[in-house]
Amino acid sequence: MVTESLSHSIVRAPAALDWLSLYRRTLWVSDALVIAGVMFATQYVWFSLTGEPVSRPVDDIGPVTYTWLSTALILGWLVALAISGSYSDRVVGIGTAEYRKVMASAIYLFAILAVVSYLTSTPISRGYLLLACPAGTALLLLTRALWRRRLWAARRAGDAMSRVLVIGDDQESARIIAELGRMPEAGYRVVGVSGPGTRSDFSSAGVDVPFLGPVRDIDRMLEVTGADTVLVASDAALSAQSVKQISWQLEAGRQHLIMVPSLTDVGGPRMHLRPVAGFPLVHVETPRYSxxxxxxxxxxxxxxxxxxxxxxxxxxxxxxxxxxxxxxxxxxxxxxxxxxxxxxxxxxxxxxxxxxxxxxxxxxxxxxxxxxxxxxxxxxxxxxxxxxxxxxxxxxxxxxxxxxxxxxxxxxxxxxxxxxxxxxxxxxxxxxxxxxxxxxxxxxxxxxxxxxxxxxxxxxxxxxxxxxxxxxxxxxxxxxxxxxxxxxxxxx
Incomplete structure (x- = not known):
């Protein structure tokens, strides 16, 4: 019942910030239910099979029982998921980074538990851990994938989208709009375009969204279109100072600036951002198989x-x-x-x-x-x-x-x-x-x-x-x- 109501809320979210906040809360509640179910189920199944009390002490001496340990691991796992960035709007909903972060959080959590167990000479049932870690990770990945499918369905229906203002030349803007239109699952809907050309230039290039003229008043353009994201193409003919001025006019936390490089079809793992002397240098690794x-x-x-x-x-x-x-x-x-x-x-x-x-x-x-x-x-x-x-x-x-x-x-x-x-x-x-x-x-x-x-x-x-x-x-x-x-x- 909880997941059904949360799912309904996501699809009906009226604005980008609303759906993002609801989606993150949905993932958190879903993760909490999955982890709690896995930890307590593993505890019950493993100790029932070995014939030991389900809530026996961890080291047979101290007051800490496996019920307390399961509770601590539930909280620790949720903290690890948050620290890893698996709820970030930069990774949820598209790409493989979200899944990598989910797996990394499990590996780090149980690695830390193993180190603590060794340093404190506290024996923890290996079967209990060997069941809980892979089972919990697999179910987390499965539920994340299911929620993503639900989000994609909402986006294909026109909901849960960021409203984008594109700034660029006519041909480049047409390419960007076409690519984003082919992949609504990414969550970007272009609601306006600005650039150095004229309305007829953009129409002839295949751009069928409102043309707002040259870049002069970003605040007015954002207000007219209701955009929450400004996407600047590589050929927008804007100076570094102009781009900086645009970023200063955006409301922190609610409006976002995205730069589109001219290089396409490059996967995330091959790209590395390295700030040097005030310049954001993008390193692109040469494709190779080691x-x-x-x-x-x-x-x-x-x-x-x-x-x-x-x-x-x-x-x-x-x-x-x-x-x-x-x-x-x-x-x-x-x-x-x-x-x-x-x-x-x-x-x-x-x-x-x-x-x-x-x-x-x-x-x-x-x-x-x-x-x-x-x-x-x-x-x-x-x-x-x-x-x-x-x-x-x-x-x-x-x-x-x-x-x-x-x-x-x-x-x-x-x-x-x-x-x-x-x-x-x-x-x-x-x-x-x-x-x-x-x-x-x-x-x-x-x-x-x-x-x-x-x-x-x-x-x-x-x-x-x-x-x-x-x-x-x-x-x-x-x-x-x-x-x-x-x-x-x-x-x-």
Missing amino acids: GRQRFVKRSFDVVGSGALLLVLAPLFGVLALLVRLSSRGPVFYRQERIGQEGVPFRMIKFRSMIPDADDMLQRLLAEQGKAGQPLFKLENDPRITPIGRILRKYSLDEFPQLINVFLGDMSLVGPRPQRKEEVAFYDSAAERRLIVKPGMSGLWQVSGRSALSWDEALRLDLYYVENWTLLGDVSILFRTFKAVFAPGDTAH
């Missing part, structure tokens, strides 16, 4: 693919039987694809087409006017068998690629593996997709699949290659599971 990163990614692939092969073995047998009975031809389809550093490999799939499908491809591409394009996707492909259509819709035909992952030809997550005919279209930018192993799933697959154009798919793949993180891989896999069970209209 030996440690390659080891972590490969280990994740081996463990993940091995576990999935064991778990899905019965399903493999059922699907193989269905393919065999549906039409003549082999169960598996093997095709040459281009892998890491341009090395070809044989990709394995369940056969979803008639045996002579490859011989028909060029003729069908020409008929649909798609010959000479880098993405060879046919609509209403007549080569697909009835069972193959179901396999492809739910990506079941891709399951045998777990063998490719286990053998090292592919990764669980990475750019789409392409044919050499498609690689022939690559320019120097597209060739960067080959820095890493191709993946069973990837950023483009969970962002539109077949509905994406070549340029959009390439941009997403390059973003993944240049900003890889293990947590990002985990996030993509979770989104992949959703895409498999609810593929929508973009899967074919």
